[in-house]
Amino acid sequence: MDSEWVNTSLGLNVIPFHPASDDQAPVKKQLELEGDYAKVFEGHASVKQEAAASHVLTEELNRISLENKKLTEMLAALCENYTNLQSHVKELMITKQQSSDQNDLATNFNKKRKPDSEDYSNIGLTSPGTNTETSSISDEEYPCKRPKENINLKISRVYVRTEASDTRLIVKDGYQWRKYGQKVTRDNPSPRAYYKCSFAPNCPVKKKVQKSAENPCVLVATYEGEHNHMHPETRAEVTLIGSISPNQQLSPLSPSMAKRTSPVPTFSSDKNNNLSPREIEGAPPAFQQFLVQHMASSLSKDPNFASALAAAISGRFSDQPRMGNW
DNA sequence: CGTGTTTGACCCGCGC
DNA sequence: GCGCGGGTCAAACACG
Numbered sequence: 001m002d003s004e005w006v007n008t009s010l011g012l013n014v015i016p017f018h019p020a021s022d023d024q025a026p027v028k029k030q031l032e033l034e035g036d037y038a039k040v041f042e043g044h045a046s047v048k049q050e051a052a053a054s055h056v057l058t059e060e061l062n063r064i065s066l067e068n069k070k071l072t073e074m075l076a077a078l079c080e081n082y083t084n085l086q087s088h089v090k091e092l093m094i095t096k097q098q099s100s101d102q103n104d105l106a107t108n109f110n111k112k113r114k115p116d117s118e119d120y121s122n123i124g125l126t127s128p129g130t131n132t133e134t135s136s137i138s139d140e141e142y143p144c145k146r147p148k149e150n151i152n153l154k155i156s157r158v159y160v161r162t163e164a165s166d167t168r169l170i171v172k173d174g175y176q177w178r179k180y181g182q183k184v185t186r187d188n189p190s191p192r193a194y195y196k197c198s199f200a201p202n203c204p205v206k207k208k209v210q211k212s213a214e215n216p217c218v219l220v221a222t223y224e225g226e227h228n229h230m231h232p233e234t235r236a237e238v239t240l241i242g243s244i245s246p247n248q249q250l251s252p253l254s255p256s257m258a259k260r261t262s263p264v265p266t267f268s269s270d271k272n273n274n275l276s277p278r279e280i281e282g283a284p285p286a287f288q289q290f291l292v293q294h295m296a297s298s299l300s301k302d303p304n305f306a307s308a309l310a311a312a313i314s315g316r317f318s319d320q321p322r323m324g325n326w
Numbered sequence: 327c328g329t330g331t332t333t334g335a336c337c338c339g340c341g342c
Numbered sequence: 343g344c345g346c347g348g349g350t351c352a353a354a355c356a357c358g
Contacts (some may be wrong), residue, residue: 179331181350194349198330208349 154226159212160219169193169209171221174231177207188213200229 160171169182169191177195184191190211197203205225212218 178329180352182332183348183350186347192348206349 154224156223158221158223160221161217162211162219163217169211169219171207171209171219173221175199175205175227185210190216197227200227203228 158171158173175197176199178198179193179195181194182191183194188210190213192208192210195207195209197205197207205223205227207224208222210220210222212220
C-alpha cells in the first residue's frame with residue numbers, strides 16, 4: 001500500500017516534545033525532565049546528580065513502558081474492531097447475494113430469452129470503497145446457460161472501477177489477451193469487447209468486458225473457462241475487496257487463479273483500479289475507518305512492524321540533541 | 327514485417 | 343421457418 005496518501009502514524013505522541021498548548025501537564029513534566037537531563041549531562045556529575053539522573057531515567061522507563069502497554073492495547077482493540085467489522089461485512093454480502101440470486105432466478109424465468117444475459121443492475125459495489133468485486137457463476141446455477149460442451153465451464157465476474165469517460169474496455173489482470181470482437185448489445189449502450197487469452201497458445205479462457213449499464217464507472221469483466229498455464233505475474237493489477245457468498249468462487253483474476261489467490265483484500269499501485277487520495281477523502285467515514293482498521297490490522301500482524309515501531313520510538317529518543325550521546 | 331485491433335459479415339441458439 | 347440477438351470469424355488496418 002502506498003504510504004504516500006495514508007498517514008500510518010497512530011498519533012500516540014509518545015514523547016510530546018512539541019507541545020500544542022501550554023496547559024498540558026505531561027508536557028510540563030516533559031520539559032522538566034529535559035531540564036534535568038541538561039543538568040545531568042552538562043557538567044561533572046556528582047553522586048547526588050547521578051542518583052537524580054537514575055531516578056529520572058527510571059521514571060522515563062516507566063513512562064515508556066506505560067506507553068508501550070497503551071500501544072499494545074490500542075492495536076488489540078483495532079484488530080478486534082477489524083475482525084468484527086469484517087464478519088459483519090461478510091454477513092451483509094452473503095445476505096445481499098442470496099437475495100440478488102433469488103431475484104436473478106426470478107427475472108430469468110420471466111424472460112423470454114437470455115438466461116445468459118448479464119444483468120448488471122445489481123452490481124452496486126457492496127462495501128463502501130470497493131473498487132472491484134468478483135462473483136462466480138457455476139453452470140449448476142444456470143443450467144440452460146451454455147451448450148452441452150461447456151457444461152463445466154467456470155464463469156466468474158470481476159467488477160473494476162474506472163473513469164466514466166474512459167471508453168477503453170481494458171481490465172488489467174496480468175494475463176495477456178487478444179481482442180477478437182466487439183459488439184453493442186441490446187440492453188447496454190456500451191459496447192462489449194471479446195478477448196481470448198493469448199498467453200498460452202491453446203488456453204481456452206475467454207473474457208468479455210463491458211461497462212455496466214447502471215454505473216458507467218464500473219467495468220464488468222466476465223471470465224469463461226480456466227487457464228491451462230500459470231499466471232504470468234505474481235501480482236495482478238486487479239484488486240479484490242470483499243467476498244460474495246460461500247458457494248461462490250472468489251476470483252479476482254480468473255476462475256483458475258481463485259484457487260491460489262487469497263480472499264484477503266490486496267492492494268496494488270495501479271491508479272486505475274485503486275482509490276486515489278481524493279477518492280479516499282471523499283469516501284464515507286465508515287469506509288475510511290475500515291481502511292484504517294485494515295491497515296492497523298495488517299501492520300500489527302507484520303513482524304517487521306514491531307521492530308520498525310521500536311526503531312522509530314528509539315529514533316525519536318536519539319534524535320533529541322540532549323539525549324543523543326547515550 | 328509481425329502483432330494486435332477494428333469492424334462488418336456470418337453463424338447459431340432460442341422464442342414465436 | 344423466420345427474426346432477433348449474442349458470439350465468432352477474418353480481412354483490413356494500425357502501429358512499433
